Amino acid sequence: xxxxxxxxxxxxxxxxxxxxxxxxxxxxxxxxxxxxxxxxxxxxxxxxxxxxxxxxxxxxxxxxxxxxxxxxxxxxxxxxxxxxxxxxxxxxxxxxxxxxxxxxxxxxxxxxxxxxxxxxxxxxxxxxxxxxxxxxxxxxxxxxxxxxxxxxxxxxxxxxxxxxxxxxxxxxxxxxxxxxxxxxxxxxxxxxxxxxxxxxxxxxxxxxxxxxxxxxxxxxxxxxxxxxxxxxxxxxxxxxxxxxxxxxxxxxxxxxxxxxxxxxxxxxxxxxxxxxxxxxxxxxxxxxxxxxxxxxxxxxxxxxxxxxx
Amino acid sequence: xxxxxxxxxxxxxxxxxxxxxxxxxxxxxxxxxxxxxxxxxxxxxxxxxxxxxxxxxxxxxxxxxxxxxxxxxxxxxxxxxxxxxxxxxxxxxxxxxxxxxxxxxxxxxxxxxxxxxxxxxxxxxxxxxxxxxxxxxxxxxxxxxxxxxxxxxxxxxxxxxxxxxxxxxxxxxxxxxxxxxxxxxxxxxxxxxxxxxxxxxxxxxxxxxxxxxxxxxxxxxxxxxxxxxxxxxxxxxxxxxxxxxxxxxxxxxxxxxxxxxxxxxxxxxxxxxxxxxxxxxxxxxxxxxxxxxxxxxxxxxxxxxxxxx
Numbered sequence: 001x002x003x004x005x006x007x008x009x010x011x012x013x014x015x016x017x018x019x020x021x022x023x024x025x026x027x028x029x030x031x032x033x034x035x036x037x038x039x040x041x042x043x044x045x046x047x048x049x050x051x052x053x054x055x056x057x058x059x060x061x062x063x064x065x066x067x068x069x070x071x072x073x074x075x076x077x078x079x080x081x082x083x084x085x086x087x088x089x090x091x092x093x094x095x096x097x098x099x100x101x102x103x104x105x106x107x108x109x110x111x112x113x114x115x116x117x118x119x120x121x122x123x124x125x126x127x128x129x130x131x132x133x134x135x136x137x138x139x140x141x142x143x144x145x146x147x148x149x150x151x152x153x154x155x156x157x158x159x160x161x162x163x164x165x166x167x168x169x170x171x172x173x174x175x176x177x178x179x180x181x182x183x184x185x186x187x188x189x190x191x192x193x194x195x196x197x198x199x200x201x202x203x204x205x206x207x208x209x210x211x212x213x214x215x216x217x218x219x220x221x222x223x224x225x226x227x228x229x230x231x232x233x234x235x236x237x238x239x240x241x242x243x244x245x246x247x248x249x250x251x252x253x254x255x256x257x258x259x260x261x262x263x264x265x266x267x268x269x270x271x272x273x274x275x276x277x278x279x280x281x282x283x284x285x286x287x288x289x290x291x292x293x294x295x296x297x298x299x300x301x302x303x304x305x306x307x308x309x
Numbered sequence: 310x311x312x313x314x315x316x317x318x319x320x321x322x323x324x325x326x327x328x329x330x331x332x333x334x335x336x337x338x339x340x341x342x343x344x345x346x347x348x349x350x351x352x353x354x355x356x357x358x359x360x361x362x363x364x365x366x367x368x369x370x371x372x373x374x375x376x377x378x379x380x381x382x383x384x385x386x387x388x389x390x391x392x393x394x395x396x397x398x399x400x401x402x403x404x405x406x407x408x409x410x411x412x413x414x415x416x417x418x419x420x421x422x423x424x425x426x427x428x429x430x431x432x433x434x435x436x437x438x439x440x441x442x443x444x445x446x447x448x449x450x451x452x453x454x455x456x457x458x459x460x461x462x463x464x465x466x467x468x469x470x471x472x473x474x475x476x477x478x479x480x481x482x483x484x485x486x487x488x489x490x491x492x493x494x495x496x497x498x499x500x501x502x503x504x505x506x507x508x509x510x511x512x513x514x515x516x517x518x519x520x521x522x523x524x525x526x527x528x529x530x531x532x533x534x535x536x537x538x539x540x541x542x543x544x545x546x547x548x549x550x551x552x553x554x555x556x557x558x559x560x561x562x563x564x565x566x567x568x569x570x571x572x573x574x575x576x577x578x579x580x581x582x583x584x585x586x587x588x589x590x591x592x593x594x595x596x597x598x599x600x601x602x603x604x605x606x607x608x609x610x611x612x613x614x615x616x617x618x
Contacts, residue, residue, distance in 0.1 A: 038618055040618070175396075181395065182513070182534075182535060204491070215531055215601075216606070218608070226491060247612065253609065257609065259608075260610065261616070286617045287617060292524075296524045297527075297608075298565070299565035300565075300566065303566070304596055308596060309373070
C-alpha cells in the first residue's frame with residue numbers, strides 16, 4: 001500500500017510577521033509527501049535542478065518517502081518568494097523563478113505506472129493529464145488546482161475533472177471555478193463536473209467535504225501561533241489522502257475521518273516555517289490533536305424535543 | 310422562565326441580489342425575540358415611533374412575546390437601508406435614520422427589573438449599563454456589540470464586559486476589539502476582559518465558542534439560497550440564549566448545544582427577507598436542522614492508533 005504524488009519541489013523564501021526563512025524546502029510535493037508519510041509510504045515525482053541543496057534533499061529523505069521518481073535536471077531549482085500580510089490571510093508573491101520546473105514533463109518510472117492511488121498536486125492540467133495517461137489502472141486519483149489554471153486552462157482542467165475521483169480546492173477557488181458564492185453550492189457544482197467527492201479548504205475555518213448527500217465540516221485545530229501558512233493546503237491533502245488510502249476504502253465514514261486527519265496535519269505545518277513542523281511532529285501529537293478535534297465538535301442534543309416549543 | 314431583550318426595533322429597506330424588501334420589521338430585538346420565543350417566553354424592551362405600522366407590530370405579536378416594555382414615542386420609527394454585495398458577504402448602508410431611537414433610554418417596567426436573564430443587544434454601551442443598573446438580581450446577562458462602539462466608546466464597553474456573563478460578537482469585531490488576528494486568541498483575550506464565555510459568530514462558517522478550556526465550533530447549516538443575511542447574528546443570539554436559558558444551567562454541555570441552536574435558527578432567517586423565515590418556521594424544521602448539524606459534524610476515529618505510523 002503506497003501513494004504517489006506528482007507536483008512541485010522548490011526553494012521558498014518566506015516572510016511572515018513571525019520572521020523570515022530563506023531558500024527552505026518547499027513545493028506541493030514536499031508538503032504532501034511529508035504529511036502523507038505519517039500514514040503510508042509515498043513516492044515523489046518531481047524535478048529539481050542540479051543546485052538543489054543537500055540540506056533540502058535531506059528534509060525529504062525518510063524510509064517511507066521514495067525519491068526514485070525525483071528527476072535532477074541541469075539548471076536551477078524552482079524558487080518562490082512571498083510575503084504574508086499581518087493577519088496572514090493574504091500573501092504577495094515577490095518573485096517566481098520556474099527554472100527547471102518550466103520544462104517539467106512528469107515521466108513515471110515503470111514501477112510507478114502501476115500505482116493506483118495518485119495525487120496530482122497543483123500543476124498545469126495538461127501535465128496532470130499526461131500523468132493520468134501513464135497510469136495503468138488508476139483507482140483513487142485526487143487532484144488540486146488553483147486560480148491560474150481555472151482562468152488560463154479551463155478546458156484542460158474540466159477534462160481532468162472527469163477523470164479524478166476527488167478534487168481538493170480552496171474555498172475562493174471553488175467559487176471562481178463554479179461562479180457559486182455559497183460554498184456548498186460550489187461543492188455541488190463541482191460534483192456535476194465529474195468528481196465523486198470534493199473537499200473545500202477553508203483555511204483557519206477548516207474544511208468542508210461533500211459527496212452525494214454527505215456534507216461534512218471539520219474545524220481547523222486552534223494553535224498558539226501561526227508562524228507560516230505556506231503549504232497548509234498541500235499538507236491537508238497529504239493527511240487527507242494518506243489517511244484515506246490507508247483506510248483502503250472510500251466511504252462516507254472514511255471520508256469524514258480523512259478530513260479530520262487533513263486538518264490535524266495542516267495544523268503542524270503552520271506552526272513553523274516551511275516543512276519544519278512536519279519533520280518534528282511525533283505520532284503521539286497527531287493522535288492527541290485528532291482527539292482535540294473530537295472534543296471541539298462533539299455535542300449532545302438529547303433535550304431537543306423538550307427544548308423547542 | 311423567561312428572558313428579556315433590550316435592543317432596537319425599526320423598519321428596514323433591504324436590497325440583496327435576491328430582491329428588495331421595503332420598510333419591513335427589523336432591528337436586533339425583533340430578530341432576537343422571534344428566535345428565542347421558540348424556546349421560552351421573551352419580553353421586548355425597545356422604542357418605536359407613532360408611525361410604527363400595524364403590520365410590523367403584528368409580526369411581533371405572539372403569545373410568547375411580551376410587548377409591555379415596548380415604548381411608543383411621538384415621532385418616527387428608526388429606519389435603516391442597506392445594499393448587499395453579490396456574494397452577500399459585505400453590505401453598504403445607504404441610509405440610517407435614528408429618529409426616536411436616538412432618544413432611547415431603556416426604562417424597565419417594575420416586573421422586568423426582576424428578570425435574571427437578559428440580552429443586551431447591540432446598542433450604546435452606556436445604555437447597556439443603564440439597563441444593568443436597573444436589574445435587581447442579574448444572573449445570566451449576555452451582550453452583543455459592534456465596531457462603532459468598539460472604536461467610539463471603548464471604555465464604556467470594557468466596563469460592560471466586566472458585568473456580562475457571555476459576549477456574542479462577530480469574528481471581525483472580535484479581532485478589532487482585541488487586536489488578535491487568530492480567532493481563538495481573540496476569544497481568550499475577551500475572556501480576560503471579564504466574560505465567562507464568548508461566542509464568535511463566523512457567518513457562513515458558523516460559530517466558535519470558548520469558555521475556560523472548552524473550545525467548540527459549529528458549522529452554519531447549508532441552505533439552498535441565501536436571500537437576506539440581515540439579522541442572522543441577532544437570530545443566532547436568540548436561538549443560543551433561548552436554548553441556554555431553557556436548559557437552565559450554564560455548563561460546557563449546555564453551551565455546546567446552545568451554539569448549535571443558534572446556528573440552526575440563523576439558517577431560517579437568511580432564507581427569507583427580514584423576519585419572514587422566523588415567522589414561518591415550524592418546530593419540526595428546527596428539530597430536523599438540529600439533526601442535520603449532528604450529521605454534518607460527526608465522525609469516528611476508532612482506527613487512529615492503527616492508521617498513524
